[in-house]
Amino acid sequence: MTIEHVSSNKSFGGWHKQYSHASTTTHCDMRFAIYLPPQCSSGAKVPVLYWLSGLTCTDENFMQKAGAQRIAAELGIAIVAPDTSPRGENVANDDGYDLGQGAGFYLNATQAPWSAHFHMYDYVVNELPALIEAHFPVTQQRAISGHSMGGHGALTIALKNPQLFASASAFSPICHPTQCPWGRKAFTAYLGEDQSTWLQYDTVHLISQNRESVPMLVDQGLDDNFLKEQLMPSALAEAVTQTDYPLVLRQHEGYDHSYYFIASFIEDHLRFHAKQLAE
Amino acid sequence: MTIEHVSSNKSFGGWHKQYSHASTTTHCDMRFAIYLPPQCSSGAKVPVLYWLSGLTCTDENFMQKAGAQRIAAELGIAIVAPDTSPRGENVANDDGYDLGQGAGFYLNATQAPWSAHFHMYDYVVNELPALIEAHFPVTQQRAISGHSMGGHGALTIALKNPQLFASASAFSPICHPTQCPWGRKAFTAYLGEDQSTWLQYDTVHLISQNRESVPMLVDQGLDDNFLKEQLMPSALAEAVTQTDYPLVLRQHEGYDHSYYFIASFIEDHLRFHAKQLAE
Numbered sequence: 208m209t210i211e212h213v214s215s216n217k218s219f220g221g222w223h224k225q226y227s228h229a230s231t232t233t234h235c236d237m238r239f240a241i242y243l244p245p246q247c248s249s250g251a252k253v254p255v256l257y258w259l260s261g262l263t264c265t266d267e268n269f270m271q272k273a274g275a276q277r278i279a280a281e282l283g284i285a286i287v288a289p290d291t292s293p294r295g296e297n298v299a300n301d302d303g304y305d306l307g308q309g310a311g312f313y314l315n316a317t318q319a320p321w322s323a324h325f326h327m328y329d330y331v332v333n334e335l336p337a338l339i340e341a342h343f344p345v346t347q348q349r350a351i352s353g354h355s356m357g358g359h360g361a362l363t364i365a366l367k368n369p370q371l372f373a374s375a376s377a378f379s380p381i382c383h384p385t386q387c388p389w390g391r392k393a394f395t396a397y398l399g400e401d402q403s404t405w406l407q408y409d410t411v412h413l414i415s416q417n418r419e420s421v422p423m424l425v426d427q428g429l430d431d432n433f434l435k436e437q438l439m440p441s442a443l444a445e446a447v448t449q450t451d452y453p454l455v456l457r458q459h460e461g462y463d464h465s466y467y468f469i470a471s472f473i474e475d476h477l478r479f480h481a482k483q484l485a486e
Numbered sequence: 487m488t489i490e491h492v493s494s495n496k497s498f499g500g501w502h503k504q505y506s507h508a509s510t511t512t513h514c515d516m517r518f519a520i521y522l523p524p525q526c527s528s529g530a531k532v533p534v535l536y537w538l539s540g541l542t543c544t545d546e547n548f549m550q551k552a553g554a555q556r557i558a559a560e561l562g563i564a565i566v567a568p569d570t571s572p573r574g575e576n577v578a579n580d581d582g583y584d585l586g587q588g589a590g591f592y593l594n595a596t597q598a599p600w601s602a603h604f605h606m607y608d609y610v611v612n613e614l615p616a617l618i619e620a621h622f623p624v625t626q627q628r629a630i631s632g633h634s635m636g637g638h639g640a641l642t643i644a645l646k647n648p649q650l651f652a653s654a655s656a657f658s659p660i661c662h663p664t665q666c667p668w669g670r671k672a673f674t675a676y677l678g679e680d681q682s683t684w685l686q687y688d689t690v691h692l693i694s695q696n697r698e699s700v701p702m703l704v705d706q707g708l709d710d711n712f713l714k715e716q717l718m719p720s721a722l723a724e725a726v727t728q729t730d731y732p733l734v735l736r737q738h739e740g741y742d743h744s745y746y747f748i749a750s751f752i753e754d755h756l757r758f759h760a761k762q763l764a765e
Binding site: 218219220223271274276428461462467470471 | 499740
Protein backbone atom coordinates (compact mmCIF):
# COMPACT_ATOMS: atom_id res chain seq x y z
CA MET A 208 0.00 0.00 0.00
CA THR A 209 2.51 2.63 -1.10
CA ILE A 210 1.43 5.94 -2.57
CA GLU A 211 3.35 8.34 -4.79
CA HIS A 212 3.16 12.09 -4.28
CA VAL A 213 2.10 13.98 -7.43
CA SER A 214 1.53 17.59 -6.37
CA SER A 215 0.88 19.91 -3.41
CA ASN A 216 -0.81 23.31 -3.13
CA LYS A 217 -1.35 25.24 0.05
CA SER A 218 -5.03 26.13 0.36
CA PHE A 219 -6.80 28.00 3.18
CA GLY A 220 -3.98 27.18 5.57
CA GLY A 221 -4.13 23.46 4.76
CA TRP A 222 -2.87 21.39 1.84
CA HIS A 223 -4.40 20.11 -1.37
CA LYS A 224 -2.36 17.11 -2.51
CA GLN A 225 -2.53 14.60 -5.34
CA TYR A 226 -1.19 11.04 -5.11
CA SER A 227 -1.14 8.01 -7.36
CA HIS A 228 -0.93 4.36 -6.39
CA ALA A 229 -1.08 0.90 -7.95
CA SER A 230 -4.58 -0.23 -7.10
CA THR A 231 -5.09 -3.89 -6.19
CA THR A 232 -8.82 -3.44 -6.87
CA THR A 233 -8.82 -1.83 -10.31
CA HIS A 234 -5.46 -3.31 -11.36
CA CYS A 235 -4.13 -0.04 -12.69
CA ASP A 236 -2.59 3.18 -11.37
CA MET A 237 -5.21 5.37 -9.70
CA ARG A 238 -4.82 9.06 -8.84
CA PHE A 239 -6.67 10.73 -6.00
CA ALA A 240 -6.67 14.15 -4.35
CA ILE A 241 -6.86 14.90 -0.65
CA TYR A 242 -7.45 18.18 1.14
CA LEU A 243 -5.88 18.19 4.60
CA PRO A 244 -7.22 21.07 6.71
CA PRO A 245 -4.84 23.15 8.87
CA GLN A 246 -5.79 21.14 11.96
CA CYS A 247 -3.74 18.23 10.54
CA SER A 248 -0.57 20.32 10.57
CA SER A 249 -0.87 20.71 14.31
CA GLY A 250 -1.14 16.96 14.85
CA ALA A 251 -4.91 16.48 15.01
CA LYS A 252 -6.70 13.58 13.37
CA VAL A 253 -9.75 14.64 11.41
CA PRO A 254 -12.77 12.90 9.84
CA VAL A 255 -12.94 12.39 6.07
CA LEU A 256 -15.54 13.37 3.50
CA TYR A 257 -15.26 11.26 0.34
CA TRP A 258 -16.34 13.13 -2.79
CA LEU A 259 -17.35 11.21 -5.92
CA SER A 260 -17.38 13.20 -9.14
CA GLY A 261 -19.58 12.90 -12.20
CA LEU A 262 -19.15 11.76 -15.79
CA THR A 263 -15.92 12.90 -17.52
CA CYS A 264 -14.40 14.22 -14.29
CA THR A 265 -11.12 13.38 -12.55
CA ASP A 266 -9.99 14.08 -8.98
CA GLU A 267 -9.48 17.72 -10.02
CA ASN A 268 -12.91 19.14 -10.84
CA PHE A 269 -14.26 19.29 -7.31
CA MET A 270 -11.01 20.46 -5.76
CA GLN A 271 -10.66 23.31 -8.27
CA LYS A 272 -14.26 24.45 -8.62
CA ALA A 273 -16.39 23.71 -5.55
CA GLY A 274 -14.75 26.09 -3.09
CA ALA A 275 -15.05 23.46 -0.34
CA GLN A 276 -11.62 23.96 1.22
CA ARG A 277 -12.63 27.17 2.99
CA ILE A 278 -15.30 25.39 4.99
CA ALA A 279 -13.32 22.17 5.42
CA ALA A 280 -10.53 24.30 6.93
CA GLU A 281 -12.95 25.91 9.34
CA LEU A 282 -14.62 22.63 10.34
CA GLY A 283 -11.50 20.45 10.41
CA ILE A 284 -12.59 17.89 7.82
CA ALA A 285 -10.37 16.21 5.23
CA ILE A 286 -11.79 15.71 1.74
CA VAL A 287 -10.76 12.84 -0.53
CA ALA A 288 -11.63 12.87 -4.23
CA PRO A 289 -10.87 9.71 -6.23
CA ASP A 290 -10.90 9.53 -10.01
CA THR A 291 -14.18 8.48 -11.65
CA SER A 292 -12.85 5.26 -13.19
CA PRO A 293 -9.76 3.19 -13.87
CA ARG A 294 -7.69 4.70 -16.68
CA GLY A 295 -4.77 3.90 -18.96
CA GLU A 296 -3.85 2.42 -22.30
CA ASN A 297 -4.59 -1.11 -21.11
CA VAL A 298 -7.99 -0.21 -19.66
CA ALA A 299 -11.11 -0.75 -21.79
CA ASN A 300 -12.83 2.36 -23.10
CA ASP A 301 -15.72 3.55 -25.23
CA ASP A 302 -16.20 6.47 -27.60
CA GLY A 303 -19.10 7.79 -25.52
CA TYR A 304 -18.44 10.14 -22.60
CA ASP A 305 -20.89 8.10 -20.53
CA LEU A 306 -19.20 4.67 -20.65
CA GLY A 307 -15.67 3.48 -19.90
CA GLN A 308 -12.89 5.77 -18.71
CA GLY A 309 -14.34 8.71 -16.78
CA ALA A 310 -17.62 6.84 -16.34
CA GLY A 311 -17.08 4.05 -13.81
CA PHE A 312 -20.53 4.43 -12.19
CA TYR A 313 -19.16 3.27 -8.81
CA LEU A 314 -20.06 -0.38 -9.40
CA ASN A 315 -18.23 -3.69 -9.85
CA ALA A 316 -18.44 -4.69 -13.51
CA THR A 317 -19.11 -8.35 -14.21
CA GLN A 318 -19.02 -8.28 -18.02
CA ALA A 319 -16.01 -8.39 -20.37
CA PRO A 320 -14.11 -6.29 -21.22
CA TRP A 321 -15.07 -4.07 -18.27
CA SER A 322 -14.70 -6.63 -15.49
CA ALA A 323 -10.90 -6.59 -15.76
CA HIS A 324 -10.60 -3.11 -14.20
CA PHE A 325 -13.97 -1.48 -13.50
CA HIS A 326 -14.43 -2.16 -9.79
CA MET A 327 -15.01 1.35 -8.53
CA TYR A 328 -17.49 0.18 -5.91
CA ASP A 329 -14.90 -1.98 -4.15
CA TYR A 330 -12.27 0.70 -4.67
CA VAL A 331 -14.32 3.41 -2.94
CA VAL A 332 -15.75 1.18 -0.21
CA ASN A 333 -12.63 -0.80 0.70
CA GLU A 334 -9.27 0.02 -0.83
CA LEU A 335 -9.40 3.82 -0.77
CA PRO A 336 -10.50 4.29 2.88
CA ALA A 337 -7.90 1.73 4.03
CA LEU A 338 -5.23 3.57 2.07
CA ILE A 339 -6.29 6.99 3.39
CA GLU A 340 -6.47 5.78 6.98
CA ALA A 341 -3.01 4.17 6.71
CA HIS A 342 -1.25 7.20 5.23
CA PHE A 343 -2.94 10.36 6.56
CA PRO A 344 -3.83 11.83 9.98
CA VAL A 345 -7.51 10.93 9.82
CA THR A 346 -9.99 9.18 12.07
CA GLN A 347 -12.29 6.37 10.95
CA GLN A 348 -15.22 8.78 10.86
CA ARG A 349 -16.39 9.01 7.27
CA ALA A 350 -19.00 10.83 5.24
CA ILE A 351 -19.65 10.61 1.50
CA SER A 352 -20.96 12.99 -1.13
CA GLY A 353 -20.93 13.43 -4.88
CA HIS A 354 -22.37 14.98 -8.03
CA SER A 355 -24.53 13.42 -10.75
CA MET A 356 -22.98 9.96 -11.42
CA GLY A 357 -21.03 10.58 -8.21
CA GLY A 358 -24.21 11.51 -6.36
CA HIS A 359 -25.55 8.11 -7.42
CA GLY A 360 -22.30 6.59 -6.15
CA ALA A 361 -22.43 8.38 -2.79
CA LEU A 362 -26.06 7.50 -2.07
CA THR A 363 -25.86 3.85 -3.15
CA ILE A 364 -22.58 3.25 -1.32
CA ALA A 365 -23.93 4.80 1.89
CA LEU A 366 -27.21 2.86 1.59
CA LYS A 367 -25.27 -0.40 1.28
CA ASN A 368 -22.70 0.43 3.96
CA PRO A 369 -24.48 2.31 6.75
CA GLN A 370 -21.82 1.17 9.24
CA LEU A 371 -19.08 2.90 7.24
CA PHE A 372 -20.57 6.36 6.72
CA ALA A 373 -22.05 8.76 9.26
CA SER A 374 -23.87 10.69 6.53
CA ALA A 375 -24.28 11.02 2.79
CA SER A 376 -25.21 13.83 0.46
CA ALA A 377 -25.49 14.53 -3.24
CA PHE A 378 -25.89 17.25 -5.82
CA SER A 379 -28.05 16.36 -8.82
CA PRO A 380 -27.70 12.60 -8.34
CA ILE A 381 -28.76 9.99 -10.87
CA CYS A 382 -31.48 8.71 -8.56
CA HIS A 383 -32.94 5.85 -10.55
CA PRO A 384 -30.27 4.57 -12.97
CA THR A 385 -32.16 1.39 -13.83
CA GLN A 386 -34.76 3.61 -15.48
CA CYS A 387 -32.73 6.36 -17.22
CA PRO A 388 -30.64 6.32 -20.42
CA TRP A 389 -27.26 6.93 -18.73
CA GLY A 390 -27.85 4.16 -16.21
CA ARG A 391 -29.36 1.64 -18.62
CA LYS A 392 -26.48 2.05 -21.07
CA ALA A 393 -23.85 1.69 -18.34
CA PHE A 394 -25.53 -1.15 -16.46
CA THR A 395 -26.12 -3.14 -19.65
CA ALA A 396 -22.43 -2.86 -20.53
CA TYR A 397 -20.98 -3.35 -17.05
CA LEU A 398 -23.52 -5.76 -15.53
CA GLY A 399 -25.18 -7.47 -18.52
CA GLU A 400 -28.75 -7.95 -19.65
CA ASP A 401 -30.08 -9.49 -16.42
CA GLN A 402 -31.70 -6.44 -14.86
CA SER A 403 -32.06 -8.09 -11.46
CA THR A 404 -28.30 -7.51 -11.04
CA TRP A 405 -28.83 -3.78 -11.58
CA LEU A 406 -31.01 -3.16 -8.55
CA GLN A 407 -28.13 -3.23 -6.05
CA TYR A 408 -26.88 0.02 -7.65
CA ASP A 409 -30.17 1.95 -7.78
CA THR A 410 -30.83 4.52 -5.04
CA VAL A 411 -34.61 4.49 -5.43
CA HIS A 412 -34.65 0.68 -5.18
CA LEU A 413 -32.27 0.59 -2.20
CA ILE A 414 -34.29 3.17 -0.28
CA SER A 415 -37.44 1.13 -0.88
CA GLN A 416 -35.65 -1.75 0.89
CA ASN A 417 -35.67 0.45 4.02
CA ARG A 418 -32.26 -0.49 5.37
CA GLU A 419 -30.47 0.90 8.39
CA SER A 420 -30.70 4.65 7.93
CA VAL A 421 -27.92 7.08 7.05
CA PRO A 422 -28.90 10.78 7.25
CA MET A 423 -28.88 12.24 3.74
CA LEU A 424 -29.07 15.65 2.10
CA VAL A 425 -29.74 16.05 -1.63
CA ASP A 426 -29.73 19.31 -3.61
CA GLN A 427 -31.18 19.53 -7.09
CA GLY A 428 -31.33 22.50 -9.45
CA LEU A 429 -34.63 22.97 -11.26
CA ASP A 430 -33.01 24.32 -14.45
CA ASP A 431 -30.83 21.22 -14.77
CA ASN A 432 -30.84 19.98 -18.40
CA PHE A 433 -30.78 16.37 -17.19
CA LEU A 434 -33.51 16.72 -14.58
CA LYS A 435 -36.37 14.62 -15.91
CA GLU A 436 -34.73 12.25 -18.35
CA GLN A 437 -31.61 11.26 -16.40
CA LEU A 438 -31.79 12.32 -12.74
CA MET A 439 -35.42 11.64 -11.74
CA PRO A 440 -35.51 13.27 -8.31
CA SER A 441 -39.29 12.81 -8.24
CA ALA A 442 -38.77 9.02 -8.01
CA LEU A 443 -36.40 9.64 -5.11
CA ALA A 444 -38.90 11.93 -3.39
CA GLU A 445 -41.58 9.27 -3.73
CA ALA A 446 -39.36 6.49 -2.31
CA VAL A 447 -38.34 8.70 0.61
CA THR A 448 -41.93 9.59 1.40
CA GLN A 449 -43.10 5.98 1.27
CA THR A 450 -40.34 4.70 3.55
CA ASP A 451 -39.94 7.74 5.80
CA TYR A 452 -36.22 7.65 5.02
CA PRO A 453 -34.21 10.49 6.67
CA LEU A 454 -33.33 12.19 3.39
CA VAL A 455 -33.88 15.92 2.85
CA LEU A 456 -34.36 16.77 -0.83
CA ARG A 457 -34.04 20.47 -1.64
CA GLN A 458 -34.96 21.82 -5.06
CA HIS A 459 -33.51 25.15 -6.20
CA GLU A 460 -35.13 27.43 -8.76
CA GLY A 461 -32.84 28.53 -11.60
CA TYR A 462 -29.80 26.38 -10.82
CA ASP A 463 -28.30 24.02 -13.40
CA HIS A 464 -26.05 20.94 -13.45
CA SER A 465 -22.75 22.84 -13.19
CA TYR A 466 -20.19 23.45 -10.47
CA TYR A 467 -21.66 26.96 -10.14
CA PHE A 468 -24.59 25.17 -8.47
CA ILE A 469 -22.36 22.96 -6.32
CA ALA A 470 -20.25 25.93 -5.16
CA SER A 471 -23.42 27.80 -4.17
CA PHE A 472 -24.52 25.12 -1.69
CA ILE A 473 -21.41 23.10 -0.76
CA GLU A 474 -21.17 24.96 2.56
CA ASP A 475 -24.53 23.51 3.63
CA HIS A 476 -23.31 20.01 2.78
CA LEU A 477 -20.09 20.32 4.76
CA ARG A 478 -21.95 21.70 7.78
CA PHE A 479 -24.52 18.88 7.47
CA HIS A 480 -21.75 16.25 7.45
CA ALA A 481 -19.86 17.95 10.30
CA LYS A 482 -22.97 17.81 12.44
CA GLN A 483 -23.55 14.10 11.73
CA LEU A 484 -19.86 13.30 12.25
CA ALA A 485 -19.96 15.00 15.65
CA GLU A 486 -22.88 12.87 16.87
CA MET B 487 -22.20 48.14 -29.20
CA THR B 488 -24.29 44.97 -29.34
CA ILE B 489 -23.42 41.90 -27.30
CA GLU B 490 -24.35 38.27 -27.85
CA HIS B 491 -25.36 36.04 -24.97
CA VAL B 492 -23.27 32.84 -24.74
CA SER B 493 -24.22 31.15 -21.47
CA SER B 494 -25.83 31.67 -18.04
CA ASN B 495 -25.40 29.86 -14.72
CA LYS B 496 -27.14 30.78 -11.50
CA SER B 497 -24.52 31.23 -8.77
CA PHE B 498 -25.03 32.24 -5.14
CA GLY B 499 -28.42 33.75 -5.96
CA GLY B 500 -26.95 35.85 -8.79
CA TRP B 501 -25.93 35.05 -12.34
CA HIS B 502 -22.67 34.16 -14.04
CA LYS B 503 -23.02 35.00 -17.73
CA GLN B 504 -20.78 34.91 -20.78
CA TYR B 505 -21.14 37.23 -23.77
CA SER B 506 -19.26 37.86 -26.98
CA HIS B 507 -19.08 41.01 -29.06
CA ALA B 508 -17.32 42.43 -32.10
CA SER B 509 -14.65 44.63 -30.56
CA THR B 510 -13.86 47.91 -32.27
CA THR B 511 -10.58 48.03 -30.34
CA THR B 512 -9.11 44.59 -31.02
CA HIS B 513 -10.94 44.12 -34.34
CA CYS B 514 -12.08 40.62 -33.53
CA ASP B 515 -14.80 38.89 -31.51
CA MET B 516 -14.08 39.09 -27.79
CA ARG B 517 -15.72 36.99 -25.07
CA PHE B 518 -16.14 38.17 -21.51
CA ALA B 519 -17.83 36.87 -18.37
CA ILE B 520 -19.84 38.88 -15.86
CA TYR B 521 -21.08 37.92 -12.42
CA LEU B 522 -24.21 39.85 -11.48
CA PRO B 523 -24.93 39.58 -7.75
CA PRO B 524 -28.50 39.00 -6.52
CA GLN B 525 -28.90 42.72 -5.76
CA CYS B 526 -29.12 43.33 -9.55
CA SER B 527 -32.21 41.13 -9.82
CA SER B 528 -34.06 43.45 -7.47
CA GLY B 529 -33.24 46.50 -9.57
CA ALA B 530 -30.16 47.82 -7.81
CA LYS B 531 -27.13 49.19 -9.65
CA VAL B 532 -23.85 47.84 -8.30
CA PRO B 533 -20.16 48.72 -8.67
CA VAL B 534 -17.89 46.59 -10.86
CA LEU B 535 -14.64 44.79 -10.13
CA TYR B 536 -12.68 44.08 -13.31
CA TRP B 537 -10.58 40.91 -13.09
CA LEU B 538 -7.63 40.41 -15.45
CA SER B 539 -6.35 36.85 -15.75
CA GLY B 540 -2.87 35.53 -16.35
CA LEU B 541 -1.02 33.82 -19.19
CA THR B 542 -3.00 31.09 -21.04
CA CYS B 543 -6.28 31.96 -19.29
CA THR B 544 -9.65 32.94 -20.71
CA ASP B 545 -12.64 34.59 -19.02
CA GLU B 546 -13.37 31.22 -17.39
CA ASN B 547 -10.47 30.49 -15.01
CA PHE B 548 -11.32 33.07 -12.38
CA MET B 549 -15.06 32.52 -12.54
CA GLN B 550 -14.68 28.74 -12.10
CA LYS B 551 -11.84 28.56 -9.59
CA ALA B 552 -11.57 31.65 -7.37
CA GLY B 553 -14.78 31.25 -5.40
CA ALA B 554 -15.38 35.01 -5.58
CA GLN B 555 -19.11 34.89 -6.28
CA ARG B 556 -20.00 34.07 -2.68
CA ILE B 557 -18.48 37.29 -1.42
CA ALA B 558 -19.55 39.38 -4.41
CA ALA B 559 -23.13 38.24 -3.71
CA GLU B 560 -22.83 39.30 -0.09
CA LEU B 561 -21.22 42.67 -0.88
CA GLY B 562 -23.27 43.50 -3.97
CA ILE B 563 -20.41 43.82 -6.44
CA ALA B 564 -20.44 42.73 -10.09
CA ILE B 565 -17.30 41.08 -11.46
CA VAL B 566 -16.24 41.32 -15.11
CA ALA B 567 -13.57 39.02 -16.52
CA PRO B 568 -12.37 39.71 -20.08
CA ASP B 569 -10.28 37.31 -22.12
CA THR B 570 -6.49 37.71 -21.90
CA SER B 571 -5.98 38.63 -25.58
CA PRO B 572 -7.64 38.88 -28.96
CA ARG B 573 -8.20 35.44 -30.50
CA GLY B 574 -9.16 33.80 -33.77
CA GLU B 575 -7.75 32.37 -36.97
CA ASN B 576 -6.95 35.82 -38.34
CA VAL B 577 -5.18 36.97 -35.18
CA ALA B 578 -1.39 36.66 -34.96
CA ASN B 579 -0.03 34.00 -32.63
CA ASP B 580 3.18 32.42 -31.39
CA ASP B 581 4.14 28.89 -30.39
CA GLY B 582 5.06 30.05 -26.88
CA TYR B 583 2.40 30.20 -24.16
CA ASP B 584 3.79 33.61 -23.15
CA LEU B 585 3.29 35.52 -26.42
CA GLY B 586 0.31 36.03 -28.72
CA GLN B 587 -3.13 34.57 -28.05
CA GLY B 588 -3.69 34.14 -24.31
CA ALA B 589 -0.82 36.53 -23.59
CA GLY B 590 -1.94 40.05 -24.45
CA PHE B 591 -0.10 41.69 -21.53
CA TYR B 592 -2.75 44.46 -21.30
CA LEU B 593 -0.82 46.84 -23.58
CA ASN B 594 -1.28 48.43 -27.01
CA ALA B 595 1.09 46.71 -29.45
CA THR B 596 2.87 48.98 -31.91
CA GLN B 597 4.81 46.34 -33.86
CA ALA B 598 3.65 44.14 -36.74
CA PRO B 599 2.06 41.63 -36.79
CA TRP B 600 0.74 42.29 -33.27
CA SER B 601 -0.42 45.87 -33.77
CA ALA B 602 -3.39 44.76 -35.91
CA HIS B 603 -5.30 43.28 -32.93
CA PHE B 604 -3.32 43.40 -29.67
CA HIS B 605 -4.77 46.51 -27.97
CA MET B 606 -5.80 45.01 -24.66
CA TYR B 607 -4.91 48.20 -22.78
CA ASP B 608 -7.43 50.28 -24.70
CA TYR B 609 -9.92 47.42 -24.57
CA VAL B 610 -9.84 47.18 -20.78
CA VAL B 611 -9.61 50.92 -20.11
CA ASN B 612 -12.16 52.17 -22.64
CA GLU B 613 -14.25 49.77 -24.67
CA LEU B 614 -15.09 47.18 -22.01
CA PRO B 615 -16.25 49.56 -19.23
CA ALA B 616 -18.36 51.51 -21.75
CA LEU B 617 -19.92 48.26 -22.94
CA ILE B 618 -20.58 47.01 -19.41
CA GLU B 619 -22.07 50.32 -18.28
CA ALA B 620 -24.33 50.43 -21.35
CA HIS B 621 -25.69 46.90 -21.01
CA PHE B 622 -25.80 45.97 -17.30
CA PRO B 623 -27.24 47.46 -14.09
CA VAL B 624 -23.95 48.85 -12.81
CA THR B 625 -22.72 52.18 -11.52
CA GLN B 626 -19.59 53.95 -12.74
CA GLN B 627 -17.74 52.89 -9.61
CA ARG B 628 -14.93 50.57 -10.67
CA ALA B 629 -12.16 48.56 -9.10
CA ILE B 630 -9.59 46.36 -10.82
CA SER B 631 -7.69 43.22 -9.86
CA GLY B 632 -5.80 40.39 -11.51
CA HIS B 633 -3.33 37.54 -11.32
CA SER B 634 0.25 37.30 -12.61
CA MET B 635 0.18 38.92 -16.11
CA GLY B 636 -3.28 40.16 -15.08
CA GLY B 637 -1.88 41.53 -11.81
CA HIS B 638 0.56 43.51 -13.93
CA GLY B 639 -2.40 44.67 -16.03
CA ALA B 640 -4.51 45.70 -13.03
CA LEU B 641 -1.74 47.66 -11.32
CA THR B 642 -0.45 49.45 -14.43
CA ILE B 643 -3.95 50.32 -15.65
CA ALA B 644 -4.95 51.71 -12.24
CA LEU B 645 -1.68 53.65 -11.95
CA LYS B 646 -2.28 55.28 -15.32
CA ASN B 647 -6.00 55.88 -14.76
CA PRO B 648 -6.51 56.84 -11.12
CA GLN B 649 -9.71 58.70 -12.03
CA LEU B 650 -11.28 55.49 -13.36
CA PHE B 651 -10.61 53.07 -10.50
CA ALA B 652 -11.33 53.45 -6.80
CA SER B 653 -8.87 50.69 -5.93
CA ALA B 654 -6.61 48.03 -7.40
CA SER B 655 -5.29 44.71 -6.22
CA ALA B 656 -3.24 41.80 -7.49
CA PHE B 657 -2.18 38.26 -6.78
CA SER B 658 1.38 37.36 -7.77
CA PRO B 659 1.73 40.26 -10.24
CA ILE B 660 4.57 40.63 -12.73
CA CYS B 661 5.85 43.73 -10.95
CA HIS B 662 8.78 44.74 -13.10
CA PRO B 663 8.20 43.38 -16.63
CA THR B 664 10.94 45.49 -18.22
CA GLN B 665 13.40 43.43 -16.17
CA CYS B 666 12.03 39.86 -16.29
CA PRO B 667 12.06 37.25 -19.09
CA TRP B 668 8.26 37.14 -19.61
CA GLY B 669 8.06 40.92 -19.86
CA ARG B 670 11.17 41.43 -21.99
CA LYS B 671 10.05 38.81 -24.51
CA ALA B 672 6.54 40.28 -24.75
CA PHE B 673 7.57 43.93 -24.79
CA THR B 674 10.23 43.31 -27.46
CA ALA B 675 7.63 41.65 -29.69
CA TYR B 676 4.72 44.00 -29.01
CA LEU B 677 6.56 47.32 -28.50
CA GLY B 678 9.89 46.89 -30.28
CA GLU B 679 13.51 47.29 -29.30
CA ASP B 680 13.23 50.87 -27.95
CA GLN B 681 12.98 50.16 -24.24
CA SER B 682 11.87 53.69 -23.41
CA THR B 683 8.44 52.69 -24.81
CA TRP B 684 8.26 49.83 -22.30
CA LEU B 685 8.28 51.95 -19.15
CA GLN B 686 4.62 53.01 -19.45
CA TYR B 687 3.69 49.36 -18.76
CA ASP B 688 5.97 48.68 -15.78
CA THR B 689 4.43 48.88 -12.29
CA VAL B 690 7.72 49.54 -10.51
CA HIS B 691 8.52 52.38 -12.90
CA LEU B 692 5.02 53.89 -12.71
CA ILE B 693 5.01 53.85 -8.91
CA SER B 694 8.38 55.62 -8.91
CA GLN B 695 6.67 58.42 -10.89
CA ASN B 696 4.52 58.99 -7.80
CA ARG B 697 1.24 59.73 -9.57
CA GLU B 698 -2.16 60.36 -8.04
CA SER B 699 -2.63 57.48 -5.62
CA VAL B 700 -4.98 54.52 -5.92
CA PRO B 701 -5.19 52.30 -2.82
CA MET B 702 -3.67 48.91 -3.64
CA LEU B 703 -3.46 45.44 -2.09
CA VAL B 704 -1.01 42.82 -3.38
CA ASP B 705 -0.74 39.20 -2.22
CA GLN B 706 2.25 37.04 -3.08
CA GLY B 707 2.93 33.41 -2.22
CA LEU B 708 6.47 32.66 -1.08
CA ASP B 709 6.54 29.17 -2.67
CA ASP B 710 5.67 30.61 -6.08
CA ASN B 711 7.91 29.05 -8.77
CA PHE B 712 8.06 32.38 -10.61
CA LEU B 713 8.80 34.54 -7.58
CA LYS B 714 12.33 35.79 -8.14
CA GLU B 715 12.86 35.43 -11.87
CA GLN B 716 9.54 36.71 -13.19
CA LEU B 717 7.47 38.45 -10.50
CA MET B 718 10.05 40.46 -8.50
CA PRO B 719 7.90 41.65 -5.60
CA SER B 720 11.03 42.92 -3.86
CA ALA B 721 11.40 45.60 -6.56
CA LEU B 722 7.77 46.56 -5.92
CA ALA B 723 8.34 46.70 -2.17
CA GLU B 724 11.33 48.98 -2.69
CA ALA B 725 9.44 51.35 -5.02
CA VAL B 726 6.51 51.52 -2.60
CA THR B 727 8.79 52.28 0.33
CA GLN B 728 10.68 54.99 -1.54
CA THR B 729 7.53 56.78 -2.70
CA ASP B 730 5.29 56.06 0.29
CA TYR B 731 2.70 54.71 -2.15
CA PRO B 732 -0.49 53.37 -0.47
CA LEU B 733 0.13 49.76 -1.49
CA VAL B 734 -0.02 46.91 1.04
CA LEU B 735 2.14 43.94 -0.02
CA ARG B 736 1.44 40.73 1.88
CA GLN B 737 3.69 37.71 1.52
CA HIS B 738 2.34 34.27 2.39
CA GLU B 739 4.47 31.32 3.48
CA GLY B 740 3.88 28.10 1.54
CA TYR B 741 1.49 29.42 -1.13
CA ASP B 742 2.22 28.97 -4.84
CA HIS B 743 1.15 30.57 -8.14
CA SER B 744 -2.12 28.63 -8.50
CA TYR B 745 -5.79 29.42 -8.06
CA TYR B 746 -5.61 27.53 -4.73
CA PHE B 747 -3.71 30.61 -3.52
CA ILE B 748 -6.13 33.07 -5.09
CA ALA B 749 -9.17 31.28 -3.63
CA SER B 750 -7.57 31.38 -0.16
CA PHE B 751 -7.37 35.18 -0.11
CA ILE B 752 -9.91 36.50 -2.64
CA GLU B 753 -12.31 37.35 0.17
CA ASP B 754 -9.81 39.88 1.55
CA HIS B 755 -9.53 41.48 -1.90
CA LEU B 756 -13.26 41.83 -2.38
CA ARG B 757 -13.69 43.34 1.08
CA PHE B 758 -10.78 45.72 0.39
CA HIS B 759 -12.39 46.90 -2.84
CA ALA B 760 -15.85 47.15 -1.25
CA LYS B 761 -14.44 49.45 1.41
CA GLN B 762 -12.72 51.71 -1.14
CA LEU B 763 -15.78 51.75 -3.39
CA ALA B 764 -17.92 52.86 -0.43
CA GLU B 765 -15.70 55.86 0.32
